[in-house]
Amino acid sequence: MLKLTKKADYGLMALKYLAEHPEMPALSAKDIADAYGIPAQLLAKILQRLTKTGLLRSHAGMNGGYALSRDARKISAYEVIHDIDGPFFITSCTKGSKSCELTPSCTIKEPLARVNDTIAGVLKSISIHDLAEYESPAAKPREAHGLVSLTL
Amino acid sequence: MLKLTKKADYGLMALKYLAEHPEMPALSAKDIADAYGIPAQLLAKILQRLTKTGLLRSHAGMNGGYALSRDARKISAYEVIHDIDGPFFITSCTKGSKSCELTPSCTIKEPLARVNDTIAGVLKSISIHDLAEYESPAAKPREAHGLVSLTL
DNA sequence: GCCTTTTTGGTCAGCTTGAGCATCGAATAT
DNA sequence: ATATTCGATGCTCAAGCTGACCAAAAAGGC
Numbered sequence: 001m002l003k004l005t006k007k008a009d010y011g012l013m014a015l016k017y018l019a020e021h022p023e024m025p026a027l028s029a030k031d032i033a034d035a036y037g038i039p040a041q042l043l044a045k046i047l048q049r050l051t052k053t054g055l056l057r058s059h060a061g062m063n064g065g066y067a068l069s070r071d072a073r074k075i076s077a078y079e080v081i082h083d084i085d086g087p088f089f090i091t092s093c094t095k096g097s098k099s100c101e102l103t104p105s106c107t108i109k110e111p112l113a114r115v116n117d118t119i120a121g122v123l124k125s126i127s128i129h130d131l132a133e134y135e136s137p138a139a140k141p142r143e144a145h146g147l148v149s150l151t152l
Numbered sequence: 153m154l155k156l157t158k159k160a161d162y163g164l165m166a167l168k169y170l171a172e173h174p175e176m177p178a179l180s181a182k183d184i185a186d187a188y189g190i191p192a193q194l195l196a197k198i199l200q201r202l203t204k205t206g207l208l209r210s211h212a213g214m215n216g217g218y219a220l221s222r223d224a225r226k227i228s229a230y231e232v233i234h235d236i237d238g239p240f241f242i243t244s245c246t247k248g249s250k251s252c253e254l255t256p257s258c259t260i261k262e263p264l265a266r267v268n269d270t271i272a273g274v275l276k277s278i279s280i281h282d283l284a285e286y287e288s289p290a291a292k293p294r295e296a297h298g299l300v301s302l303t304l
Numbered sequence: 305g306c307c308t309t310t311t312t313g314g315t316c317a318g319c320t321t322g323a324g325c326a327t328c329g330a331a332t333a334t
Numbered sequence: 335a336t337a338t339t340c341g342a343t344g345c346t347c348a349a350g351c352t353g354a355c356c357a358a359a360a361a362g363g364c
Contacts (some may be wrong), residue, residue, distance in 0.1 A: 007352085028309085048313085112164075115274055115275065122270050196342085200342065212331045213333075214331085216339075
């Protein structure tokens with residue numbers, strides 16, 4: 001449960017890969033797909049989508065490919081997920097912040113909306129640069145990056 | 153994306169309803185289903201599952217039904233979701249904490265696992281009692297309930 | 305000027321997963 | 335003991351997502 005889509009995962013992986021190779025002016029979808037062993041055609045669509053939303057710059061032709069449109073530190077994981085999968089809400093009620101149609105049902109949505117906002121805040125505080133920088137799983141005395149308060 | 157299952161939603165709603173009616177020794181699945189206008193047979197399955205995991209006590213026969221096995225303050229939203237949908241992970245890699253099979257792919261899983269833990273912490277800090285208490289959507293100067301630190 | 309490389313867009317089959325329904329079994333009150 | 339009420343189990347159907355194929359446009363290199 002509460003899983004991220006494979007598309008979102010692939011998108012994050014691709015952006016991380018781009019952030020790790022700033023020396024390359026552009027990387028093709030196939031290069032990234034081969035590097036991670038993920039389906040190339042699916043990744044291509046994801047990158048196209050991210051290009052449309054403005055996170056990436058595409059360059060067709062030989063030696064073409066994709067490149068980050070901004071600094072990796074300025075791109076949050078939230079943006080990527082949001083652009084790929086659309087706005088996410090914890091509640092099954094697909095409606096944004098309105099109540100569940102006509103039924104007086106979901107009195108739980110409201111507190112869960114707070115949780116939703118908290119999660120969104122956490123994702124917003126994480127940048128692609130953070131993902132790329134995270135390498136050695138041992139010995140990382142980093143300071144607290146985000147401190148999220150949940151006021152129920 | 154990142155939605156909760158309808159089952160989990162229904163389960164939370166049912167527990168909230170039980171917490172709001174402590175005077176009743178037991179409430180039938182049909183009563184709760186009618187109160188919220190949700191499919192009765194589906195809710196029955198959910199309540200049965202929660203009974204199996206120990207969150208609820210069932211009482212068959214006439215005037216039977218379900219009741220909370222513990223105080224509503226001692227039941228967290230995390231438990232409910234976990235018992236219904238199983239352990240959730242943000243990453244698509246269904247494997248628990250191991251890496252993605254053989255590929256050196258998911259270097260992003262690790263930081264996302266932190267996010268996952270953060271979300272779990274938030275859900276653990278919310279009890280069924282909190283859900284039931286939350287009534288008037290206006291004027292609730294409540295103190296901060298959970299303060300979650302995310303160390304990336 | 306032609307050709308290769310790479311993006312772009314549309315379409316479609318296969319599959320996993322969740323939603324919902326019908327039936328069978330158990331327990332209690334009269 | 336019987337009938338009613340409720341819980342348990344199994345099954346079917348639909349939807350969303352994944353993944354792939356194909357054709358066309360764009361842009362640089364020879």
